[in-house]
Amino acid sequence: MNAVLAYFLRDMRRWLRGRFNVWSALVMPAAWLIFVGLALPTRFTESYLDFIAPGILVLTMLSAGMQGGSSLIFDKILGFLNKFLALPSPREAILFGKILFTTVRGLLQATVIMLLAILLGATIFSPAMVGFAYLVLLVFGILLSAFSTALALYVEDHDGYAAVNALLSMPLFFTSSALMPYDVMPSWLAAIARYNPVSWAIDAIRSFAAPPVLWASLAGLGLLALAMVAGSSYLFRRVTV
Amino acid sequence: MAAIETSGLTRRFGELVAVDGADLAVDHEVFGLLGPNGSGKTTTVLMLTTLLRPTAGSARVAGHDVVREAARVRERISYVPQDMAVDIKLTGRENVSFYAALYGVPGRDRVDEVLGILGLSDRADDLTGTYSGGMRRRLELAQALVHEPEILFLDEPTLGLDVAGRRAIWDHVADLARRGMTVFVTTHYMDEADRACDRVGVIAKGRLVAVDTPAALRSGLGGERVELATDRPAPPVAVEGARLVSAEADRLVYHADVAAEAVPALIADLAAAGVRVRGLTVAAPTLDDVFLALAGRQDGGGGFDYRSFRNLLRRR
Secondary structure (H helix, E strand, O other), X not given: OHHHHHHHHHHHHHHHHOOXXXXXXXXXXXXXXXXXXXXXXXXXXXXXXXXXXXXXXXXXXXXXXXXXXXXXXXXXXXXXXXXHHOOOOOOHHHHHHHHHHHHHHHHHHHHHHHHHHHHHOOOOOOHHHHHHHHHHHHHHHHHHHHHXXXXXXXXXOHHHHHHHHHHHHHHHHHOOOOOOOHHHOXXXXXXXXXXXXXXXXXXXXXXXXXXXXXXXXXXXXXXXXXXXXXXXXXXXHHOOO | OOOEEEEEEEEEEOOEEEEEEEEEEEOOOEEEEEOOOOOOHHHHHHHHOOOOOOOEEEEEEOOEEOOOOHHHHHHHEEEXXXXXXXXXXXXXXXXXXXXXXXXOOOOOHHHHHHHHHOOOHHHOOOEHHHOOHHHHHHHHHHHHHOOOOOEEEEEOOOOOOOHHHHHHHHHHHHHHHHOOOEEEEEEOOHHHHHHXXXXXXXXXXXXXXXXXXXXXXXXXXXXXXXXEEEOOOOOXXXXXXXXXXXXXXXXXXXXXXXXXXXXXXXXXXXXXOOOOEEEEEXXXXXXXXXXXXXXXXXXXXXXXXXXXXXXXXXXX
């Protein structure tokens, strides 16, 4: 546990001491909120901002989580990982440290985006809603960061990682329920969107504002996250250079 | 039982045999593994530090098998790879405290102590990004020493450092050995190995070709080192009883069985080629000569094998 905390604090310090990269990751979700959330004329809802805000929160965590692996890629390229792997602390601690760092970083970014949404006029964020959104984002963040960190273990360099990241992130977002409800989607898109874990996270958050709450979606995410963490731990335990 | 014992230790990458049946015993000494780039030094260290599984053979480090008891081995060793990986956005103290936490070393006292030993106390609270190369390397030593390992593995510890930086590193290594630590170091700087190592092993194309003290290796080679300075680029002439060690533009180095016999013949042959000898040095052989005699001239003959090269880079 101490080792997990040590890895987490190292990454957190390094991240917070970078002046630019702390803020740059917020630009894309903020742009979505402002230029799409406020501007897009829609007929299916009174306030598109309220509709899209949960989707943008999940998008923020999606990019933060998928970005998480690049931290391990650099540790690998720069020789840190070899040092870590030769340490007596359990190797899963490296993975859990990255999961913790990536998820906490995503939650911090999501907080800024949530505040921005409220500032722009979103009305759905009651205190209980905020708590529930954090819970969903936490589980979703663990799922993504476990996946991206294990992926980074097997990708050779940063270009390869960025390519896989780009290949997955945008399609996952656009085939989710982030931008429109299922009943206005073309049927082929709705069919995909219902099986997309990104939709599960968005639907769960949205359902809290308009009950019944979709506990099943949250449970589905939780099971996926558990399986992903278990699989990634296995890979970390047996990795050699 | 020796600190490090290997028996038939072998690692293959596809066709390439990176380490070929190494038998070695190292205990309470500074042991230098010498070899040119790509000879299998780093692969050997990676196996001994449990990061790479041997293809065949076995190794015991601190009494534990590197495959079956990898976790026990890791508790007793420290490893400093050649990449020089310190976090430049953390201070020196934070860099060491981080490793103290990973090793489960409690409190700040030990951190302050190793920073002091490595001469970094003054700059401990500066960001490591402001450190020189030599300081970063010393910081890595501080990280490695914070948990008081029995065996320290250093891969090319002086690569890219200036003279003062190199000397500082070797002084620290000698100091650690005096306190009873076993230090296993790889290098391709023969002069440094000659001064700093109690014993050296020479590895060439994956094969461990000799293990002994530097002095024994030098006197075992016998003969003399003949260095000729010429007035213009000289052809590497060949005479009996002398073997060419290196040929630069106006400097030829030979290893001669008897210098008094070889030198006149060399001068005569060079004169025949229209080259005049302007300077002559005869000396006892250096570890460089030993190395070239044992390992051969690695860059002579044979095309550049791109696939092996890539494999080596990938596996580094």
